[in-house]
Amino acid sequence: MSIPSRCDPGRRRFLRGGAAALGLGLAAGLGLGRARAEGLRPVVVCIDPGHGGHDPGCIGAKGLREKDVVLDVALRVGALLEAVPGLQVVYSRRTDVFVPLAQRLQLGIRQRADLFLSIHADAFPERDVRGSSVWILSERGASSSAARWLAQSQNGDFWDSSAALAGSRELHDVLLDLSRSAASSAATRAAQLLLRALAEVEDLHAAQVQKANFVVLRAPNVPSLLVETAFLSNPEEEKRLRDPDFRALLAQSISDAVLAHFVQAPPSDSRWSSARHAIAPGETLSELAARYGVRPNVLRLANGLVSAQLPAWGYLRVPILHA
Ligand SMILES: [Zn+2]
Structure with a gap:
């Protein structure tokens, strides 16, 4: 699964050159999805x-x-x-x-x-x-x-x-x-x-x-x-x-x-940005929350979901950290 390809095009410039870092960050369990900081502020x-x-x-x-x-x-x-x-x-x-x-x-x-x-x-x-x-x-x-x-x-x-x-x-x-x-x-x-x-x-x-x-x-x-x-x-x-x-x-x-x-709404000059994650069949909210380093409740609130049940298809807004 290629996470960067699922990102909102409007945000892709932040991920330029950061795809490997993003993959590594996720694999190493570093929390929020990661990309390059390039002088961004907290x-x-x-x-x-x-x-x-x-x-x-x-x-x-x-x-x-x-x-x-x-x-x-x-x-x-x-x-x-x-x-x-x-x-x-x-x-x-x-x-x-x-x-x-x-x-x-x-x-x-x-x-x-x-x-x-x-x-x-x-x-x-x-x-x-x-x-x-x-x-x-x-x-x-x-x-x-x-x-x-x-x-x-x-x-x-x-x-x-x-x-x-x-x-x-x-x-x-x-x-x-x-x-x-x-x-x-x-x-x-x-x-x-x-x-x-x-x-x-x-x-x-x-x-x-x-x-x-x-x-x-x-x-x-x-x-x-x-x-x-x-x-x-x-x-x-x-x-x-x-x-x-x-x-x-x-x-x-x-x-x-x-x-x-x-x-x-991540501040545009900050180390946070967000991406769209396309929901794959069988994925759960807690699985995705763990992958993106936030509590399931955060993803649920951010995406206006009424329960922990993910829709069968569609996109979730997820956080990306520029480390
Ligand atoms: Zn008071």
Whole structure:
């Protein structure tokens, strides 16, 4: 079976000269399908555990603090993602410290993150309210924050470099709009995957992606999401959030959704790309997942499959790592 011949022609340039490496990588069990890196960068994921230090976030009736739960879930997500080749994880905090919102936002911009993921737990006066929700920036927030970032262009490398390239304020504004709209559609796609993944381990508080003007989501050039994992104000959910097994399950779902997002839409200058795999008779999802170095759930989510059953024919989008 010749895997490179099954690749999407649009991606074939990345595999030029890399066919042997791809074959060798697979034979040696190196994980993701491999091809030549040619100076490509890692995919960067910025993980932002909410609150911290003097800001506990919300507190459950039994005393569980949001800042502790979300840090634990975030570190678990980070550990899962760090184990994936070609992917770099940066954190807004890794300990119980207070980090101002603006600093969290700037981290994503400075790191040129491909995804910024803020992790929280929710609270509501009515104790029976429950479930996960996923948030992206509302357009209104995007506009006002973009204006602010323009006004403070000296604060970010992104604006310095884009302004220098543009050479004019008008072109700079156009670049900003393009960047913001690309980031916004990437955030929407990633948020939908995250909702689908979470729905398999937790009730959804909101079945659709929610929009709000959260400060940490305002980076116009970084696809940014905020996940409210569950309600600490709901005694049952507080109990679940206290359970390390449930936190591990949440982290696995979040990590799977993040990876599925990059299988669907790998950043064009990164070490990740994707290819189309033609399904051969008798192949199984777990077999293909093992071959391409991701969990079956990642391939399933990335390809919109409702079950682990592969269709009898057709193509699967699979990840390729440029090592
Ligand atoms: Zn919070």
